[in-house]
Amino acid sequence: MRGVFISGGTGSIGSSALSVIRQNTDSLKLIGFSYNNNHEKAKEIISEFKPKYVFSNQLTDLDVPNQITDEDDLMEVFCLESIEFIICGVSGFEGLKSTMLASKSGKKILLANKESIVTAGSIFLESCKKYDSQIFPIDSEHNAVLQCLDTKSSNSEISKVMLTASGGPFYGMSMDQLKEITPEQAANHPNWKMGTKISIDSATLMNKCLEVIEAAILFKIESDKINAVIHPQSILHAMVTYVDGSSIAHLSNPSMEVPIANMLRGDNRISINFEELLTSERALEFFPIPHEKESLFEIASDVIKRQGNRGAIFNAINEVAVQQFRDSKISFLDIDKVIKGTYSVMPMSKLDSIEEVYFYDQEARIKSLEMIKSLSH
Template identity: 50%
Template sequence: MKNIVLLGATGSIGESCLNVLRQNISNFNLFGIAFGSNISQAKRISQEFQPEHIFTGKTVNPDDLIELQSVSNVLTSEEDLKQLIQNSQVDIVISAISGFEGLLASYFAIESGKTILVANKESIVAAGDILMPLAKNKNALIIPIDSEHNAIHQCLGNKKNLKEVSKVVITASGGPFRETPFNELKNVSLQDALNHPTWSMGSKITIDSATLVNKCLELIEANYLFDIPESQIDIVVHPQSIIHSMVTYIDGSTIAQLSNPNMEVPIANALGIEARLPIQFEELNFSELNLSFEPIPVGRERIFEIAREVCNLKGNSGVIMNAANEVAVNAFLNKKILFSEIYDVIERTFAHFQCSKLSTIEDVFDYDKQARIHAEKVIKSVH
């Protein structure tokens, strides 16, 4: 029986994690959860799984707090979160928190040498220079649970001999605007941007998918997680979202990971670590499959150039790109900028900063703050 701490338990990825745990209840104990503002979902989780500890960084209504405390120990401070994650009884930490907000929890888990399952790509993008050496030093095992990187993880196998790898291909659904000419993206509505063709996700990652910035972040994350040069990572549009990534080896063999779009598949694979876990899933009907592939849509080249610059520059470049994107997406969600202006905010913010080395986790937070301030200035200048 392994003890799990699930961060971001009330989100869409958190719910997929809970579904995997439900189907393997004899193998795992939900020791603790962390959530943001979805108190009703937190109550349901606490009643069903009865975790020993519940963390929330938000202000909770006193009546709700009493109800949670009747089941679990409720934690609220940053030090509480650190102690929960680094508790000696905890075997696996799952980071399903969206955005840069998940960085500190990832840092706490890696610092204590835990096995961490990461859906929070932003923490790797922003702080890869800090987290990856720390993981090596602390013998922390990082296993990705977003579908693309878990697919790479599976295709590489246990040997992970990068000398045998010729190329890694990350697939993209293309989002709802893959056939929309770039000069027409300024007319995109918020409702259209939130209507993803194949995946049901939170609003931030749905917009990232629509802009294809999500694939830029995934390229950077793959560069860090697998130590693969960006020159050996390709992005290809695959509208069916059946093949999640592929690895081509130096002998010409290409291994792909396929499944119907379902986050429970990579989560189950990661939770199993060395043995696959059984879950309910929709089988692929190969006789009806019609798989197609396309290049990245015209007009999005510059954003991918910036992502490849991040891979090569390292240092503070990832935290700046990520912060600019988060500010821009939030501005679009609040109807302050046009969809197409998300790209402008990222490019202009990124161009403003010189590349600098990251020495501590505090450096990451400092550059994140600086980049957000400048991105807000850019937003004011475009309107």
């Protein structure tokens, strides 16, 4: 039996992981999970899966053998022999703390939190190396790249890595139409079942910018070899083209259960329920990134080439802008203005510690709010 701990058990990644475990109870067992404040969902998970450990920042009335609120105790749980996989499913910069903790466990880390790579890439990767922790990406695009990489080839033999973006719910709309977009509309993704923030990131294409950065750092691929295209059907997730003209692509239905199941495997693949992928009625379409979004991808390229504190700054600005949009303080189109305007005035430097990541994250958040105030005047 292979033991699993889920950081962010009540979130969208957690729900997908639990579905995979539910379909493979003969080989997978939920040993524990963490959550924030969705107590009712936590109780449902405990009732069905009977985990031994639950971590939350506050004590609540949970029917579980071990309820943990201390991070040192959580670290002890991560290191238990009964746990083979730690799924890092907490979204946003908030997930960095638990991901860094997991990096010291010596376990297989199933990484969904792209912000850990974007904001603290070298520091996180060095910690994993120091403690012999292995990273397995479960973001659909990065898991797809991993499956497309030829183990007999080196990165120098890669000509291009293509990541796909659905384009979100507004692809093809005019700038005038986008002016009146509401947070509820932006969170309504046409293909994926995701949290509100990442759904809005998908609508702005900022999510794809972060994924391009993650791919470059995680797989050690030059930024000019990575590109993104719009693929409205969300079927082909990534394609790797080699110098001999061969291209290997990964296709699956838009479900996070697919990459999670792929990474929870042992020597053999595990089974999940899925619908037939390609039918005669389904066409696959690909379009270039809209011209008005190219400047965001140029910033992503700058983050890759220069790294240091740039990823932490880029991510923090976006998180502030998205939250302000959700709070109806700025418009949908203002999100890009805040990102580009704030990034251009932030001081850039190298990073030497995780403390500096948090420092520059806060600095960028402060500067972003100042930029937002200037937009309203």
